[in-house]
Amino acid sequence: MTSNNKHKLQAIRHLTGSTYVLEMERRGMEFEAGQHILLGAEDNIHKREYSIYSGTKDEQLEVLVKEVEDGMVSKQLKKISEGTYLEIEGPLGFFSIDPELILAKRKFLFIASGTGIAPFHSMVKSIPGLDYTLLHGVRLVDEAYEKDTYEEGRYILCTSRDDKGDFQGRITDYIKQHEFDKDTVCFFCGNFNMIREAMNLLEKKGIPPSQLHAEVYF
Amino acid sequence: MKYHIVQLGCQMNISDGERVQQVLEGMGFVPTDNEAEANLLGVIACSVRQKGIDKVYTMVNKWNKSKNNKNLITFVSGCVLPADREQFLKLFDMVFPMSDLPDFPNMIKQYGIVTPAGLQSLDEGLKDLKIAEPVSANPKELTLAPVEPITGQKQTSLLRPDAGIRDFWHISPKYGSGFEAYIPIQNGCNKFCTFCAVPYTRGREVSRPSSEIIGELKDLVNNGYKSITLLGQNVNSYGLDKKSDELSFAELLEEIGRFGDDSKRDFWVYFTSPHPRDMGDEVIEVIAKYKCLAKQIHIPVQSGDDSMLVRMNRKYSMEKYRGIIHSINRLIPQATIFTDIIVGFTGETEEEFENTRKIMEEFKYNMAYIAQYSPRPGAASSRWADDIPKDVKKERYHKLTEELMKHSLRYNNNLIGKELKVLVRGKDRKEGYLSALTEGKIIVRFASENESLIGEYALVKISSAVPFSTEGELVSIYEQSSSMAGSQA
Ligand SMILES: Cc1cc2nc3c(=O)[nH]c(=O)nc-3n(C[C@H](O)[C@H](O)[C@H](O)COP(=O)(O)OP(=O)(O)OC[C@H]3O[C@@H](n4cnc5c(N)ncnc54)[C@H](O)[C@@H]3O)c2cc1C
Ligand code: SF4
Numbered sequence: 185m186t187s188n189n190k191h192k193l194q195a196i197r198h199l200t201g202s203t204y205v206l207e208m209e210r211r212g213m214e215f216e217a218g219q220h221i222l223l224g225a226e227d228n229i230h231k232r233e234y235s236i237y238s239g240t241k242d243e244q245l246e247v248l249v250k251e252v253e254d255g256m257v258s259k260q261l262k263k264i265s266e267g268t269y270l271e272i273e274g275p276l277g278f279f280s281i282d283p284e285l286i287l288a289k290r291k292f293l294f295i296a297s298g299t300g301i302a303p304f305h306s307m308v309k310s311i312p313g314l315d316y317t318l319l320h321g322v323r324l325v326d327e328a329y330e331k332d333t334y335e336e337g338r339y340i341l342c343t344s345r346d347d348k349g350d351f352q353g354r355i356t357d358y359i360k361q362h363e364f365d366k367d368t369v370c371f372f373c374g375n376f377n378m379i380r381e382a383m384n385l386l387e388k389k390g391i392p393p394s395q396l397h398a399e400v401y402f
Numbered sequence: 403m404k405y406h407i408v409q410l411g412c413q414m415n416i417s418d419g420e421r422v423q424q425v426l427e428g429m430g431f432v433p434t435d436n437e438a439e440a441n442l443l444g445v446i447a448c449s450v451r452q453k454g455i456d457k458v459y460t461m462v463n464k465w466n467k468s469k470n471n472k473n474l475i476t477f478v479s480g481c482v483l484p485a486d487r488e489q490f491l492k493l494f495d496m497v498f499p500m501s502d503l504p505d506f507p508n509m510i511k512q513y514g515i516v517t518p519a520g521l522q523s524l525d526e527g528l529k530d531l532k533i534a535e536p537v538s539a540n541p542k543e544l545t546l547a548p549v550e551p552i553t554g555q556k557q558t559s560l561l562r563p564d565a566g567i568r569d570f571w572h573i574s575p576k577y578g579s580g581f582e583a584y585i586p587i588q589n590g591c592n593k594f595c596t597f598c599a600v601p602y603t604r605g606r607e608v609s610r611p612s613s614e615i616i617g618e619l620k621d622l623v624n625n626g627y628k629s630i631t632l633l634g635q636n637v638n639s640y641g642l643d644k645k646s647d648e649l650s651f652a653e654l655l656e657e658i659g660r661f662g663d664d665s666k667r668d669f670w671v672y673f674t675s676p677h678p679r680d681m682g683d684e685v686i687e688v689i690a691k692y693k694c695l696a697k698q699i700h701i702p703v704q705s706g707d708d709s710m711l712v713r714m715n716r717k718y719s720m721e722k723y724r725g726i727i728h729s730i731n732r733l734i735p736q737a738t739i740f741t742d743i744i745v746g747f748t749g750e751t752e753e754e755f756e757n758t759r760k761i762m763e764e765f766k767y768n769m770a771y772i773a774q775y776s777p778r779p780g781a782a783s784s785r786w787a788d789d790i791p792k793d794v795k796k797e798r799y800h801k802l803t804e805e806l807m808k809h810s811l812r813y814n815n816n817l818i819g820k821e822l823k824v825l826v827r828g829k830d831r832k833e834g835y836l837s838a839l840t841e842g843k844i845i846v847r848f849a850s851e852n853e854s855l856i857g858e859y860a861l862v863k864i865s866s867a868v869p870f871s872t873e874g875e876l877v878s879i880y881e882q883s884s885s886m887a888g889s890q891a
Contacts, residue, residue: 229484233594233782276594278679278717372712376749380709393719398712400596402786 189213190226190269191245196262199329202251203299204262205237208270210245217310218281218303218371220399221274223247225260228271232257235302235373235399236275239309245272248302248329279303279399281311285369292316293370295355295382300374300401301329308334321355321378324348354378359385366390372398405431406440408461411448413674415480417584417633418500419446420575422479425506427576441473442510446480449603452779455486462493475510479503481603483780500589501567571610574618581628581825581857587615587654588634593677595704596715597744599780600635609640612649616657623661623669628825628859629839632673638680651676652684659692668859668880670696670825670841675742678703678718681726683733690733697734698842701726702742706761707754710747715782720761727765738768738813738842738891745802746775746795748786755798762805768813768842769870770806774799807869814844814867821863822846822891823880826855838862840891845871855879 189211197205206223215221217240224231238246252258264270281292294304294316301320308314318339320328325348328341342358343349351358359382370386372379379398387393405426409419422444423433434440443465448454458478465476477496490497496509567589577583590604615632622630632654634640641648649657658671671694676685678701689695701723705711708719730737743758762770774795777784824838830847831837836855838846848862859880866873 229488276592376713379712380749383709383712393708393721396719400713400715 189272191272193264193266193268193270194244195266196264199248200326203327203329204249204251206247206249206261206264206270208245208247208272210238210243213245213272213275215240215275216280217306218279218399219275219277220279220303221245221247221272221276223261224257224271225264226269226271228260230257230260231271231273233276233401235279235299235306237302237305239306241310248299248305250299277399279371279373279397281307281369281371286311286314289315291365291368293364293368293386294318295321295359295370295372295379297321297355297374297378298327299329300372300399303373303399304371305330305333319355319358321374322349356381356385359389364389364391366392367395369395370397372396374401376400376402403431403442404434404440405442405444406434406437407443408445410446410454410457411450411481413584413631414586414633414635415446415448416578417575417586418480418503420577420584421500421503421570421573422446422506423576424573425503429507429510438468442475442477444477444479447478447482447486449481449483449486449599449780450778451776455483455779458486458490459493462490466493477506477509481600483599483603485780501570503573504569567608568610571614577622577627579857581626582630582827583622583627584631584633585615585618585622586610586634587632587637587673588640591635592639593636593679593717594715594782596713596782596786597704597747597775597778599778599784602780604635607636607639607643609643609648612641612654612657615654616661619658619671620661620665623665623667626857628669628857630669630671632671634673635675636677636680637673638676638685642680650684651680652682652688655685655688655692655695659688659695662692662694669694672696672698672700672843674700675702676700678723678726679716683729686726686729686733689737696841697737698740699730699734699737700740700742701730703758703761703765704742704744705747705750705754706758707750708757710750710754710758713749714744714747720757724764736842736891738844739765740769740771740843741765741767742771742773743802744773744775745798746790748775748783748789750775750790750798759801759805762802762809766809766813767806768810768844770802772799772802772806810869811867814869814872817844817864817872817891818867819864820891821861821877822874824860824862826858826860828856829853842891844891846874847871848874848876850876 191208191211193206193208195207215236220233220235222231223234234247234249237248238244249258249261251262296304304318316338318334319342321342323345325343325346331339340351341349342351342353342355344354355378368391370391372382379400383396407419407422409415431442445458445461447458462476468474475495478490478494479498479500487497588607588609590607591601592607594601619630638651640651640654703723704714704716706720777788822840824840824846826836826838828837832847834849834851835847836850840846846862861877861880862874863877864872864874
């Protein structure tokens with residue numbers, strides 16, 4: 185790794201028993217909404233990729249992390265005390281919206297599973313006036329991470345294990361039952377199996393592959 | 403004082419190794435093939451497969467045992483993941499990234515080894531530093547920097563205070579061949595394909611100044627080199643890290659092409675590897691325009707299926723890739739096309755594999771380096787299930803290889819009866835034959851015991867073909883003015 189930047193952890197916001205937001209010093213880091221960083225505990229050789237959750241104009245730098253069962257880094261990060269330092273490399277990646285599409289006032293469909301909502305949270309906070317619909321697939325209603333961020337009617341929670349969301353079932357079931365404008369630009373993020381299935385469905389519904397963009401977490 | 407280096411991995415490592423050798427020989431070390439008689443033992447490591455790294459552990463344990471009965475120091479550099487670096491620090495005397503190579507003489511001196519050049523003050527040696535500095539500060543108005551000839555020169559100190567990858571590039575390599583050479587133009591990668599560890603071992607993309615690249619290339623050409631390969635993990639994102647302060651890859655090729663025309667010398671310039679995401683028509687147009695830019699393009703596809711490309715985080719669709727191949731076929735119809743493919747990547751379904759088989763048929767590659775997927779330590783996919791059984795991977799590998807052989811044979815059969823210009827590279831495995839490559843990197847072997855042809859261009863008439871190679875008869879040594887010029891292959 186070429187350079188490691190140390191950013192002080194200012195607070196941890198626990199959203200559920202396993203999912204939390206790390207609030208770090210930003211230290212002037214410039215990024216585009218949708219990009220990710222490599223993050224790990226100070227002086228620890230193990231780092232993992234995390235999408236930036238905060239907006240480009242926010243004072244702090246935030247990531248949304250789900251503690252993975254038997255996972256290494258996601259467990260370590262959860263236990264880190266406030267005031268200690270984290271090591272960051274980045275910003276990295278190309279999962280961001282082409283400014284020309286924003287200028288052209290295109291319609292966006294954001295499709296996320298679990299913590300895959302993180303880059304969309306950043307996009308919505310960073311780009312005013314974005315014409316988007318966000319489909320968020322989770323198991324239970326308490327995983328609707330900070331849904332108040334999103335404008336009324338733009339956030340659709342799909343819950344597969346309870347009926348307390350806006351739609352009961354998986355994201356792919358939602359897509360099957362709905363129609364989408366053919367010029368919608370789609371962004372997918374999170375679990376690969378969901379992304380693969382959702383992409384195929386939308387392609388079959390007539391959205392060309394050049395309008396499908398994805399970031400795979402696992 | 404003798405040294406011995408074990409080089410593992412790709413062309414990039416070989417090219418890095420050439421610079422390490424230059425530093426050591428500049429300090430007065432003499433190379434030896436016999437490990438047992440070396441006082442300095444080193445390895446340029448490769449992390450692509452666990453096997454390669456295991457080899458390094460085995461080697462260093464053996465070397466450390468022989469430290470009991472002789473004076474020996476060891477080092478490791480190259481592609482090393484952070485976790486292995488930590489372990490290596492306990493096993494090797496010196497562990498350093500390639501960008502620290504300019505400081506290598508200092509590190510060796512700390513071990514109290516006195517070498518002829520080591521006696522000289524390092525600062526004094528700065529005077530002799532062979533650096534190609536840009537003549538113009540604006541790369542768009544670039545003129546070629548004066549550089550010394552390569553041959554017979556001994557370099558001593560290679561230090562600059564702001565040592566880093568840029569200083570590493572200032573070190574002239576000890577080229578392994580007198581007619582073929584690699585020029586690193588860029589180091590590192592920003593792409594993070596999920597199957598690859600390079601972004602973790604080599605860090606982010608850094609472009610080497612174009613004035614140095616062109617200086618090194620000019621030097622090589624003036625010394626008679628005939629095949630020069632520009633090397634980088636992502637050659638066509640060259641210059642992007644410098645925003646508008648550096649040439650783009652197409653502009654770099656244009657400079658090289660112009661130099662080729664002006665020099666009136668005969669040479670072929672290749673590059674590897676480009677990334678489809680950054681491949682625009684402007685690169686293909688420049689290749690079409692200049693004679694010295696070889697009409698052979700290596701464009702890794704990895705998979706022919708859009709879902710797999712997403713999982714691999716390749717950041718292009720088959721639509722984009724198809725567009726590139728169409729542009730090559732339209733602008734340089736004579737070009738040969740090579741690729742890289744991975745079969746059996748995590749979760750690859752039969753249908754997804756079938757899409758890859760179909761593109762083999764569609765694009766009719768001249769060569770494909772096909773790999774059966776195995777997780778690479780450090781890469782994102784190494785944490786995912788490697789869920790395609792070995793025998794399925796093998797079967798997919800064989801299916802693609804069969805497809806490839808079919809197209810390669812068809813192409814090579816079409817060469818029969820043609821006279822081709824080839825670069826003779828060495829003795830062939832077949833007794834009494836020499837082996838050569840066409841501009842399109844098609845293997846040509848022909849009967850000849852005349853070793854003085856090695857490193858020269860020749861005209862060969864193709865008489866027979868098999869997949870991946872051809873055989874022919876020597877027509878003549880190729881003369882630059884030869885009007886026949888040989889049709890391109
Ligand atoms: C570009 C990119 C961006 C990412 N952004 C985020 C992010 O914003 N938030 C986030 O929580 N994670 C994100 N991830 C996943 C993250 O990098 C780690 O893989 C994850 O935190 C597990 O690391 P670990 O060391 O705890 O587990 P490891 O010890 O590495 O074990 C990994 C295991 O966990 C599985 N896994 C990985 N992520 C998840 C998950 N979210 N849910 C269930 N299983 C999982 C893997 O398939 C693997 O089997 C991202 C991954 C990538 C490639
Ligand atoms: S395979 Fe991908 S990540 Fe690896 S060096 Fe090439 S572009 Fe970079």
